[in-house]
Amino acid sequence: xxxxxxxxxxxxxxxxxxxxxxxxxxxxxxxxxxxxxxxxxxxxxxxxxxxxxxxxxxxxxxxxxxxxxxxxxxxxxxxxxxxxxxxxxxxxxxxxxxxxxxxxxxxxxxxxxxxxxxxxxxxxxxxxxxxxxxxxxxxxxxxxxxxxxxxxxxxxxxxxxxxxxxxxxxxxxxxxxxxxxxxxxxxxxxxxxxxxxxxxxxxxxxxxxxxxxxxxxxxxxxxxxxxxxxxxxxxxxxxxxxx
Amino acid sequence: xxxxxxxxxxxxxxxxxxxxxxxxxxxxxxxxxxxxxxxxxxxxxxxxxxxxxxxxxxxxxxxxxxxxxxxxxxxxxxxxxxxxxxxxxxxxxxxxxxxxxxxxxxxxxxxxxxxxxxxxxxxxxxxxxxxxxxxxxxxxxxxxxxxxxxxxxxxxxxxxxxxxxxxxxxxxxxxxxxxxxxxxxxxxxxxxxxxxxxxxxxxxxxxxxxxxxxxxx
Numbered sequence: 001x002x003x004x005x006x007x008x009x010x011x012x013x014x015x016x017x018x019x020x021x022x023x024x025x026x027x028x029x030x031x032x033x034x035x036x037x038x039x040x041x042x043x044x045x046x047x048x049x050x051x052x053x054x055x056x057x058x059x060x061x062x063x064x065x066x067x068x069x070x071x072x073x074x075x076x077x078x079x080x081x082x083x084x085x086x087x088x089x090x091x092x093x094x095x096x097x098x099x100x101x102x103x104x105x106x107x108x109x110x111x112x113x114x115x116x117x118x119x120x121x122x123x124x125x126x127x128x129x130x131x132x133x134x135x136x137x138x139x140x141x142x143x144x145x146x147x148x149x150x151x152x153x154x155x156x157x158x159x160x161x162x163x164x165x166x167x168x169x170x171x172x173x174x175x176x177x178x179x180x181x182x183x184x185x186x187x188x189x190x191x192x193x194x195x196x197x198x199x200x201x202x203x204x205x206x207x208x209x210x211x212x213x214x215x216x217x218x219x220x221x222x223x224x225x226x227x228x229x230x231x232x233x234x235x236x237x238x239x240x241x242x243x
Numbered sequence: 244x245x246x247x248x249x250x251x252x253x254x255x256x257x258x259x260x261x262x263x264x265x266x267x268x269x270x271x272x273x274x275x276x277x278x279x280x281x282x283x284x285x286x287x288x289x290x291x292x293x294x295x296x297x298x299x300x301x302x303x304x305x306x307x308x309x310x311x312x313x314x315x316x317x318x319x320x321x322x323x324x325x326x327x328x329x330x331x332x333x334x335x336x337x338x339x340x341x342x343x344x345x346x347x348x349x350x351x352x353x354x355x356x357x358x359x360x361x362x363x364x365x366x367x368x369x370x371x372x373x374x375x376x377x378x379x380x381x382x383x384x385x386x387x388x389x390x391x392x393x394x395x396x397x398x399x400x401x402x403x404x405x406x407x408x409x410x411x412x413x414x415x416x417x418x419x420x421x422x423x424x425x426x427x428x429x430x431x432x433x434x435x436x437x438x439x440x441x442x443x444x445x446x447x448x449x450x451x452x453x454x455x456x457x458x459x460x
Contacts, residue, residue, distance in 0.1 A: 064443045065435035068403035068414055073435065076418070076427035081247070154310055161312035162404060172315055179322065188319035192311045199310035 007181035008190060011174065018174035019194065025091045025160040025170070026198075030153055032096025033103055040100065041107025042133075055104075062101035067159050070094045075166040087167045091160070099156045106148040110141035143213040150206040154199050161195075171195070253429040256420045260433055263416040268402045271334055271412070276395040278338025283345025287353060288375060290346070309343040314407050316340060321408040333405045341398050348390040352383035389453035396442050396449070413437065 008015075043055030062070070071094035078085060085093070114137050122132040164173035175191035214220040286305065290298045308316070313336065320332045356379050364374035403414040411419070417430035 060443060061439065064400075064439035064446075066400040066403050066414070066438045068406075069431060069435040069438060072414065072418065072427070073431050076421060077431050080426070080428055158310075158312040158314075161314035162407065165406070172312065172318070175315070176318065184319070184322040188315060188322075191315050192307070192319070195311045195315065196307055203310075 004182045004186045007178065008186075011178045011181070015171065015174045015178070015190075015194075018169055018171040019198075021088075021163075021168055021170040022157070022160050022172075023198070024088065025095060025163060025168070026153070026157045026202075028088075028092040029095030029099065029156050029160070032092055033098075033100035033152070033156070034149075036096060036100025037103035037107045040104035041111065044104065044108050045111065059101045059104050062097050063105075067094060067098045068162055070098055071162065071166055087163070090166055091163050091168055095156050095159055098159075099152050102155075103145075103149055103152050106145045106152070107141070110145035111137060113144060114140045139213070140217060143210065143217055143219075146206055146210040146213060150203055153202055153206065157195070157199055157202065247428070249426065249429060252424060252426050253433060255424075256417065256430045257433060259416045259420060260413050260430070260437060263411055263413045264437060267330065267405070267410060267412040268399070271330070271337060271402050271405065272395065272399045274334045275337035275341060275398055276391075278335065279341035279345050279394070279398070280391060282338060282342035284349050284380070286342060286346040287349035288380075290350070291353065292371075305343040305346060308340060313337070313340050313401060314404050317404060317408050329405075329408045329410045333408060333410050337398060337401070341394055344394050345391060348387045348394070349383060351390075352385075352387035353379060355386050356382045385456055388456055389449050392449040392452065393446070396446055399442060400438060 040055045040059050044052055044059065046052045046055070071090060074085060074090040074093050075087060078090075118136055118140065119132070122136050127135070160170060161172040163170050164176070171191060171194060175187050178190065179187035208223055211220065211226050212223050215222045220226075286301065290301050293301070316339075317333060317336050320336050321329060324332060360378055360382065361374070364378050369377070402412050405412045406415040406418070413434050414431075417434045418427070421427035421430045
């Protein structure tokens with residue numbers, strides 16, 4: 001056991017480097033995915049049938065061809081076409097496009113489930129199209145879409161574990177190296193626990209975003225209220241509502 | 244050989260891809276889906292019939308498996324059970340990983356069975372076992388079929404992760420061909436096309452099934 005922890009302490013700086021690569025891919029991929037999701041999600045609600053069809057086709061294309069295929073396409077095939085991108089860019093592109101296409105469906109669905117009365121109200125207030133979307137519809141859809149986006153964010157984090165095949169030394173790669181000095185169980189245990197902790201933190205952040213989004217719509221408590229621990233008396237005063 | 248697309252290379256790699264598709268990708272998808280569907284149902288029922296602290300432990304283990312990468316789980320199992328064939332390891336790991344998703348689907352399905360159905364089984368003095376098998380599960384399954392189908396598709400698209408433990412599935416076959424011939428274009432593109440051709444019609448079918456099975460109590 002002693003040597004396991006010694007090896008871990010020795011490898012720790014490298015594991016942190018790998019963790020940094022994993023986080024860059026996850027967050028970079030998430031940002032790109034969000035941009036793509038909003039563009040395609042709004043695009044697939046357009047009246048213009050050509051643009052709408054194009055957006056849907058792009059969505060189905062990136063959802064239907066596997067993530068790994070896309071990563072390898074960017075890394076192995078694009079250089080043959082004279083476009084050699086750095087591995088990190090390939091990784092972020094692959095993750096962002098794949099999960100952006102999934103999230104676009106979430107964006108589209110959430111916008112569609114904002115009640116029609118809200119649309120009618122924006123017309124009654126003679127808001128412009130962009131005002132409608134930015135000030136009324138999207139904030140409400142945003143609160144609806146966060147739980148599904150959280151799922152895809154975790155999927156994306158898990159998807160990054162393949163990137164050592166496009167030469168990126170991520171968390172998985174460095175725990176593979178660690179295995180050579182320690183028990184198999186120990187090395188992968190460390191790896192799995194680190195991934196789980198990141199996933200858990202990401203989930204907490206997304207839950208906080210959801211509480212904030214709902215509070216801004218005037219539903220539910222603010223983030224600060226949600227985070228303050230409740231004494232039994234205040235909880236009772238709220239009618240025993242779940243915190 | 245320097246053109247954008249070389250049909251000779253495409254025809255040369257296609258049989259290899261299709262062979263890997265049938266021998267690995269399809270087999271893993273079918274067998275792992277079966278494992279996940281059965282194990283998931285077992286987990287969901289188990290969690291509802293044991294005392295709360297034990298249920299909490301089962302839920303935690305499920306969350307842990309679901310929130311950590313399948314690649315790491317594959318490698319873990321591969322290096323732990325070196326004597327077992329990688330393909331078998333892949334099938335079992337995919338089955339277990341996705342069973343944690345399916346357990347959630349079943350839980351939602353079981354929750355969606357109206358309370359009156361439970362009360363009816365009590366009124367008919369059915370045994371607990373009979374209540375589950377004859378009344379609750381058949382109704383819960385109906386609500387879960389589309390979700391299970393969607394997870395099967397997502398598993399199908401995850402099968403390339405098997406290349407991390409040396410299983411020659413479709414993408415691996417494509418990469419090997421690409422490496423030997425210095426041309427990745429045709430192999431990788433065709434692999435993507437095969438994935439798309441197989442998964443898109445299936446997902447259309449499932450969404451039609453979803454509409455047909457939509458059930459109003």
